[in-house]
Amino acid sequence: MDKSFEDMTRKEKRLARVIALQALYAHEVAETEPGNAIATIVEELEESPSADVITYGGKLTRLAIDHRESSDGLIEARLKNWEMKRVSLMDKLILRLEISEMLHEDSVPPKVSIVEGVEIAKIFSTDDSSRFVNGILDSVYNDSLKGLIKFEI
Numbered sequence: 335m336d337k338s339f340e341d342m343t344r345k346e347k348r349l350a351r352v353i354a355l356q357a358l359y360a361h362e363v364a365e366t367e368p369g370n371a372i373a374t375i376v377e378e379l380e381e382s383p384s385a386d387v388i389t390y391g392g393k394l395t396r397l398a399i400d401h402r403e404s405s406d407g408l409i410e411a412r413l414k415n416w417e418m419k420r421v422s423l424m425d426k427l428i429l430r431l432e433i434s435e436m437l438h439e440d441s442v443p444p445k446v447s448i449v450e451g452v453e454i455a456k457i458f459s460t461d462d463s464s465r466f467v468n469g470i471l472d473s474v475y476n477d478s479l480k481g482l483i484k485f486e487i
Contacts (some may be wrong), residue, residue, distance in 0.1 A: 339390050339441045346387050349446035351431065351450055353383070353391035358398055360429045368395045390457065398427075405433040412473045424459045429470055436475065437483065442443070446474050 339347070345370035353375050372392055376383060383391075398405070409429050410418045418426075432451035436444045449473040455463040477483045 339386070342384075342386055342390070346384065347390070348450065348453075349383055350387045351394060351435075351454060352457075353387070354394035354398065355427055355454060357391065357395045358431060359424070359456055361395075361399065361421065362427065368392065368399065371395075374389055377421065379469070388408040394431060394435055395440070397438050401438060402430055402433045404431040406411065408433055408474050409470055412470050422463070424461060425455065425463050425466060428455050428467055429464075432467075433474055437478070442461045448472060448475060 342350070342444070353372060354377045356367050357366075357371040360374075366374075369392065371451065372388065372395065376388055409421070409426065413421070420462050428451050432447045432454075435442055435450075436447035439447075448468065451471050452464045452468045455467040456458040459467075473482060
């Protein structure tokens, strides 16, 4: 990569996360191979993103897919009077994406992953989703601080 993830702008980082979310959606709904989904998504963009944006989007997509079961377990453990099957697909994908980034990507502070999850939920999900996503991500983060969840850094 030409520059590290830390050197990317906030806008570039957000774009990488949005690309990852769209690739996760394509993978979930149409069983599209993530690399093919990312290629199609990038092709459809008005402006071609940098190689770093595409690379980081791909990394986040792989992390979310690789850690799907553990992320779902963390989500399900935090649902109160609710079942996992009732959580919207978009909310699940946002949560999987940001939990994976929070727990498995050491270049991003966990609080940034939380804020990004909330902001992306405001754009791609329902009016109530940002509060829901914030609550789940904040709980995962707080439990990680207590040593109940181990960060893989």
